[in-house]
Amino acid sequence: MLKIGELASKTGLTAHTIRFYEKNGLINASERSDAGYRYYTEADVRQAEFVKTARKVGFSVDDVATLLSIRVDKSNHTCQDVTDITQRKLIDVNEKISELLSMQQTLEILLNSCGGGLESATHCSIMEALDASNALNARSFVQ
Amino acid sequence: MLKIGELASKTGLTAHTIRFYEKNGLINASERSDAGYRYYTEADVRQAEFVKTARKVGFSVDDVATLLSIRVDKSNHTCQDVTDITQRKLIDVNEKISELLSMQQTLEILLNSCGGGLESATHCSIMEALDASNALNARSFVQ
């Protein structure tokens, strides 16, 4: 049985985060000491690691809660339950990626257009470009 | 001179957002009527559009404030001032992209490993993979 600090160092989560996850229904201590100390079993460790992995994959805390509810009752859930969540997350991630790629492209164009030296910004092409999109409009370089 | 609602419909911002930007030092009405109504000039419109463009490129509200402070006093700033901000933002965006690409890849692998049908999740490969990373560890598929 591990105390919260031990679970923390074992999983790379902080004790704070573990308590936060508990509040959100993700991780529960199998036991409590008389003094209220949380004690975790090996199964708890595996669950905490499941949570950590799922979070790293991009699932929200709420998603993870849902995944855990499937995990503890697999026979009453289907693969589709799982792929639905995963599919939604992928769409989500793809959207964010394409927004960011568009920003990336614009930022690179901006940087390539400006020497970045110590001369006055009076004719800085980045400033001009950010301004120009008034007249030249979004079509020119923003998207 | 435009009222806030007119500036809003002209820029695609909402009146709420414009007031929020004002509170954050991004957009100020050149005039106020006796009743306190904000009145915006064409220069204000251009500034609001600068703000909108800069936000769309990914600059934070704080970044935009800095860019605006350069904009109103270009001769006392350098191109480097501008590229520094832009560079930082690009690094930022690149980091986010690579995190998201890693998630994307993992999610795709997960989805490819599971049929997603109506059969029981008892042996769902997604659930197994999220669990497996306990034993198999992060090296296997998460990053």
Next chain:
DNA sequence: TATAAACTTAGAGTAAACTCTAAGGTCAAG
């Protein structure tokens, strides 16, 4: 003139995921 649309303010609420604080109790080691 009456009504509706638009405007004003300060301040609270939202979202997500933590992160930290205060004030105090517990436990192992020396």
Next chain:
DNA sequence: CTTGACCTTAGAGTTTACTCTAAGTTTATA
């Protein structure tokens, strides 16, 4: 026994960028 490290709780704070509300004023139009 006395440290010091670790644990407890409820609840507030952080970050970013809005978004909304309430309660009241002003303006344009019919």
